[in-house]
Amino acid sequence: MATKVLIAGMAGASLGTEILKCLVDVSEYEIYGCDIAPLAYGLYSDKLAESFVVDRNNYIDSIVLLCVQKGIKYIIPGGEQPMVLLGNNAEVLKRNDIVLVSNSPDVIDLFSNKEKTFRFLGERGIKTPFTKRILKTADIGDLPFPLIVKPSSGTGGSDSVFLASNLEECKLYVELLLSNKREVIIQEYIDLDEGEFTIGVLSDSEGEILGSVAMKRVFDSKLSVAYKGSKGLISSGYSQGLIDDFANIRKQAEQIAKVSGSKGPFNIQGRLRNGILIPFEINPRFSASTYLRKLAGFNEVHLYLNHLINGKRNSDWKLNPGYYLRSFDETYIPLDQVKK
16 A cells, blocks of 8 residues: 655745655655645646645644545655744644654754854864854954855745855845844855765664765756856756765765764755865755756655655665756646646
8 A cells, every 4th residue: 555645845846846756656655745825836746646735824733634634644845944844843743643754853943044053063073164143234244255145044045145245245135134034144155166066965763874965066057056246156956967976075965964963864065175065055854956866866755755664774776977957847727727
């Protein structure tokens, strides 16, 4: 009998749809999807057994009711906000015999705040970019430019991330974020000279590494570039590039995951300086690159689900080195088929 799995968060060109693609080729699952938005792209996939719009104002209750009614035991967060909301309510899910397919709640809590993230890593000897919390523009001080300005929480990928070339730009971006009630950090910009990498590290429920895959990103396509100027480049959330062994990069990433107490999926974005991986973004969840890793031979979504369901620690997989590229899909929804 197929295991029923719910992907919570199915917006277009997103993590949720990439997770779906990782599961459809595995006959062991009956896959459901939900989102708070009626026009979320993934809700209309014919690969889902059923899809649902859930109440954004009563999100957890709505999710729990859906799982109970449909007999769904496993939930995979399909984005940053579902991960945080569901992680904060892991005990509610557990009381209803629902398993959250994610990292542990304490790891989710730690890495949902970038200021806390980089302080934690720095205290444990991990090389990190200089990072500073900004409460007002006067806090910027006399720092070398360019600098990265971004929210400390509530985002994933490159959302609301700015590259400030000078003090005037930095103040402008800081004021913009503060005026929108965001917690703000500024961060050292790491040059792209030695490459940018996205690394997925999967650990089991005891913290033992099940596997890792590293991609050296390429920026030939606008899809992968959030901003490019004379002072530097900010990558977007759409990774593509070369997947190869990259043993030294993976070893460093696995060490970061171990130091962090990761138990589940863990995604690191970083750049190299003198061969050292310096992370600038860490998300304790599957990333939107997860389907590219599946194509490369490492289906981390299935491996982790299989571990949670059957207790297996399957390391029997083979990497397929090469370039992994991506684009967008389109769909058409008749007016009378819009989800309610």
